[in-house]
Amino acid sequence: MNAYCIYLRKSRADAEAEARGEGETLARHEHTLLDLAKRQNLTITCIYREIVSGDSIAARPQMQQMLQDITDGKYAGVLVMEIERLARGDTIDQGVVAQAFRESGTKILTPIKTYDPNNEFDEEYFEFSLFMSRREYKTIKRRMQAGRAASVKEGNYIGTNPPYGYRKVQPEPKVKTLEIVPEEAEAIRMMFEMYLSGDGARAIAARLNQLQILPRKAAMWEPVSVRKILHNPIYAGKIEWHTKKDGTILADGRHPAIISWEQYQQSIERRKQTAPQVPTGYTTQNYYHGILFCANCGHQMKRRPAANGTAHMLCRRNECRGKVVSSTVKKIDEAVLEAIRYRMQELMLCKDTIRQDETHKKETAKRQRAKIEKALEKLQHQKEKLHTLLETDVYTVEVFLERSKIIQQQIEALEAELGAIQHEAEAQGLSPEQSLLWLQYVLDNFLGATPEQKNQMLRKVIRRIEYRKTQRMCYRKQDSDLSLHIDFL
Ligand SMILES: [Zn+2]
Structure with a gap:
């Protein structure tokens, strides 16, 4: 990972200068940064040229691409005219940019200074990564978490992958929920019935495998994944959400249940009775x-x-x-x-x-x-x-x-x-x-x-x-x- 990239973006002042006929900015910047690369013996493998000039990341496709590449660990560093060219939107955007750089350990090089996230004494970098005061950052984080919690309380499913038995659907904007996959739901019902009539997770997994009812990704059911399903309240139509402040929240989901609430409770009861294996x-x-x-x-x-x-x-x-x-x-x-x-x-x-x-x-x-x-x-x-x-x-x-x-x-x-x-x-x-x-x-x-x-x-x-x-x-x-x-x- 010794590759570097260049990020070019016009500021509003540049655009005005161009309008006055002061020449093309991006080309000039490109020249300066390539020169910097040459002096420091860096290999440039990509140049991101932001043609549209928007403040938010959403309005900057090249920035989005670059952030993705940075997160993937493609570059050792990014060359940019000034640090401000990277993020000058609202504070959430700045946070996103700062985090991507910090977590991937990507350096930022400007013609004046190199910022290294791996150097904890690089205070300027540290300032950049915070950008805003800690307090602001915390507020945003809290607001985001609160937003997620509120969404859960309303019964939305906000996980990335749908659990076995369901697929994700979005019937209207802002509503994220699940719908039943019939064959898989049948398997879920069978698991609960077997469990509640005395079979263990191992026996259930073996039975499913024998019947060629297989999980989505793995080749076969393993007891551990069966156990996870048996103790997941989502199948009783609930949404579970853990928070530091309030502990576990259990809300009524918008999605249809596959098993009854009683069956779920019995399953939890049974787990308590089983001695550790x-x-x-x-x-x-x-x-x-x-x-x-x-x-x-x-x-x-x-x-x-x-x-x-x-x-x-x-x-x-x-x-x-x-x-x-x-x-x-x-x-x-x-x-x-x-x-x-x-x-x-x-x-x-x-x-x-x-x-x-x-x-x-x-x-x-x-x-x-x-x-x-x-x-x-x-x-x-x-x-x-x-x-x-x-x-x-x-x-x-x-x-x-x-x-x-x-x-x-x-x-x-x-x-x-x-x-x-x-x-x-x-x-x-x-x-x-x-x-x-x-x-x-x-x-x-x-x-x-x-x-x-x-x-x-x-x-x-x-x-x-x-x-x-x-x-x-x-x-x-x-x-x-x-x-x-x-x-x-
Ligand atoms: Zn083996």
Whole structure:
């Protein structure tokens, strides 16, 4: 993100000066700012020219586009004649502009001064970002919140996305509400009926998946999303809204209910009665936390404790149902320790080869780095040349921007490559000897350690383990198809 852009906009005074025949302002400003870019060696990839002159952001399409791009983090900075050109509307607009710059950390460069939001001592920037007094800002914020709260109290749905079961509609201006999506509403009713007749969220999710009634975005229902639906008052025709001052507001919505208020209340009652599902100490007991992942879905494997002491590791995602089979923790421990023994043999046998390999890798990386640095230097040169071509009118501004963009892309690609090489060099953690020491330590101490110590030991030698097992064990079968893909450090 080393690209910069230019924002050009006429002030009212400029317009009057032009009327007196003092020449075209935007062209002059453009020249000045391009010159600034050249002096500071900045790559300009876009120029926003505001042709219409309106005070509010709504009346300034280029400003809207630029704010969007800034929010997306496209630029390191914006070049502008004076800071006032960015925002001179009402205070809300100023707040919006200030916030976009502050939150994305985008610099503002004028011919006189650079304002850096990342520098907290840059008081002028700070002043800009507040623009108005804090008090004013607070009033506006309060007014906006009050407006939203009032809208909710009137029963409007102001969320961005409609909840499952509904779509957003706006029957008249200022009225935002929901209408029922019939098939989805049918699924909602089924969820509540199952829940209130004793089924849990897990069973409900499994049933829906089995019937091929699927959620909007995910491939399958997961218990957590079912639970969210079961406890959302929106389905009983209510709108819920949280505020700091008044806590939770529950208003009658304008939208039609899918279930009755009684059903919703019963559902809340049932939630209160259900004991928490996760026993305490759950995560600390699981010493494979952050290490053992399901090869099928990529999520972490969970530990399921058992009364008789044989804890299992399993993937609880519905998408892995029937595809990923659980194992006892004991079996996994054995497999991991076996893999560690094997890894040690491997390391001992090829210590020298590994070391040669490392040296070779380092040299290759060094050569590559030199090559890239040379190429970067060349591009830097071309960048400077572009300015000359622009000044001597060989290039039009459009061609200049186009070429600048291409060069900038090339520079960024090379810099990324350079970063990757650097990263790899740093990631080459333990030497073979260090590895051997740690692996031996784990072998000697693992079984007697506490869960917490076990987790630390594993993390010292292993980056990640992928778990694969598709067949259930039975008393006739001797070997399991458990396979662990271990990424050693
Ligand atoms: Zn899985």
